[in-house]
Amino acid sequence: MYAQSIKSTGRAVQSLEDMSAEDREFQERIDRGEKIEPKDYMPEAYRKNLIRQIGQHAHSEIVGQLPEGNWITRAPTLERKANLLAKVQDEAGHGLYLYCAAETLGVSRDELFEMLHNGRMKYSSIFNYPTLTWADMGAVGWLVDGAAIMNQVPLQRTSYGPYARSMVRICKEESFHQRQGFHIMIAMAKKGNADQKRMAQDALNRFWYPSLMMFGPSDKDSVHSAQSMAWKIKMNSNDELRQKFVDETVPQAQYLGLSIPDENLKWNEATEHYDFTGPDWSEFDDVLAGNGPCNTDRLETRKKAWADGAWVREGMMAHAEKKAIAAKKAQHKMATG
Amino acid sequence: MTETKEWPLWEIFIRGQHGMSHRHVGSLHAPDAERAIKNARDVYTRRNEGTSIWVVEASAISASSPSDKGPLYEPSTDKVYRHPTFYKLPDEAGNM
Numbered sequence: 001m002y003a004q005s006i007k008s009t010g011r012a013v014q015s016l017e018d019m020s021a022e023d024r025e026f027q028e029r030i031d032r033g034e035k036i037e038p039k040d041y042m043p044e045a046y047r048k049n050l051i052r053q054i055g056q057h058a059h060s061e062i063v064g065q066l067p068e069g070n071w072i073t074r075a076p077t078l079e080r081k082a083n084l085l086a087k088v089q090d091e092a093g094h095g096l097y098l099y100c101a102a103e104t105l106g107v108s109r110d111e112l113f114e115m116l117h118n119g120r121m122k123y124s125s126i127f128n129y130p131t132l133t134w135a136d137m138g139a140v141g142w143l144v145d146g147a148a149i150m151n152q153v154p155l156q157r158t159s160y161g162p163y164a165r166s167m168v169r170i171c172k173e174e175s176f177h178q179r180q181g182f183h184i185m186i187a188m189a190k191k192g193n194a195d196q197k198r199m200a201q202d203a204l205n206r207f208w209y210p211s212l213m214m215f216g217p218s219d220k221d222s223v224h225s226a227q228s229m230a231w232k233i234k235m236n237s238n239d240e241l242r243q244k245f246v247d248e249t250v251p252q253a254q255y256l257g258l259s260i261p262d263e264n265l266k267w268n269e270a271t272e273h274y275d276f277t278g279p280d281w282s283e284f285d286d287v288l289a290g291n292g293p294c295n296t297d298r299l300e301t302r303k304k305a306w307a308d309g310a311w312v313r314e315g316m317m318a319h320a321e322k323k324a325i326a327a328k329k330a331q332h333k334m335a336t337g
Numbered sequence: 338m339t340e341t342k343e344w345p346l347w348e349i350f351i352r353g354q355h356g357m358s359h360r361h362v363g364s365l366h367a368p369d370a371e372r373a374i375k376n377a378r379d380v381y382t383r384r385n386e387g388t389s390i391w392v393v394e395a396s397a398i399s400a401s402s403p404s405d406k407g408p409l410y411e412p413s414t415d416k417v418y419r420h421p422t423f424y425k426l427p428d429e430a431g432n433m
Binding site: 040041086089096097100103110166169173316317320323324 | 342365372384400403
């Protein structure tokens with residue numbers, strides 16, 4: 001999902017008998033549904049995995065602002081502009097909550113930024129696709145935020161307290177994101193003119209498979225999931241969530257009068273799910289490896305924003321320190337009369 | 338990348354509505370308290386969630402340790418007489 005390429009230890013899940021006493025107690029707490037808090041004991045691998053997962057999630061929120069930020073100044077009406085601005089501002093907040101959750105595991109936000117900027121940490125593949133027309137703002141809200149919500153709702157029950165709490169806040173705020181996207185799609189696909197309908201269909205065509213990729217590799221290729229599920233830092237399998245997404249989205253597309261770009265899409269009476277074509281996984285690997293249409297552009301924009309803001313961060317810190325010294329001096333003067 | 342000192346971490350407490358106590362909602366980075374309040378307003382009260390904000394530098398908070406759980410909280414578990422339900426009163430006494 002937003003953390004779709006987490007390589008965990010690669011080892012099989014240990015049985016309770018094989019664990020050290022500390023690890024067993026830890027696993028039993030998780031099995032009982034208890035939350036793990038920052039100062040509690042946790043195995044090193046749990047900590048490392050969570051830092052990678054929450055970090056990737058946070059980076060996705062921040063980089064995810066870029067494709068939509070592209071359209072704020074080009075929104076068709078003042079109302080749409082205000083809506084989009086509020087959504088993009090929310091994403092910044094979501095990144096902040098998640099960075100703070102990661103920080104409780106002993107990594108600093110600056111370290112996380114550095115790992116994003118030097119390529120050691122990833123963000124979701126979806127944000128490496130361009131947003132070419134205004135209809136893409138509809139498709140992104142509807143499909144991308146829709147897929148994200150599907151993943152994030154169960155994560156509210158994840159075992160790590162700070163992560164779970166940030167997910168609760170995020171889900172509460174995010175529900176408007178998908179609706180504002182669908183609202184744009186209704187305006188274009190149902191109420192729009194022929195050109196607008198064509199743009200809406202084109203946006204769906206381009207974002208459909210990248211959205212399916214958001215859930216990560218197929219379960220049979222996702223060898224690291226078992227440990228994450230035992231630790232309850234992953235709540236559902238990739239394929240399970242992908243299926244749920246397809247089942248919920250297809251009727252919405254039908255309502256809009258748009259067609260899903262998949263010839264094999266068909267309702268299966270026996271399974272009571274849609275059969276569908278999976279994404280092209282070689283494209284997914286390629287985008288993750290840095291060769292998507294916008295990888296270079298996104299990362300350069302991030303790095304530039306961070307570098308250009310350095311003087312502000314330094315200046316404000318210096319000013320705060322100067323003020324603190326002055327306040328201390330004044331206090332001292334008062335005390336000594 | 339230039340080596341800048343990271344802004345300190347602040348813990349944010351918000352009073353949701355009048356009459357309620359402040360509640361911890363999360364944390365953020367800011368150079369000083371004044372800025373921390375401004376940032377908290379932007380991050381944590383965009384949907385009418387607050388009427389008052391407290392900010393505390395995270396490093397100024399002292400916390401109990403998980404390993405103290407036993408000595409700190411166990412002594413109270415066997416003192417049921419601290420709860421009103423421990424005292425059985427006759428119905429004739431009415432509500433008390």
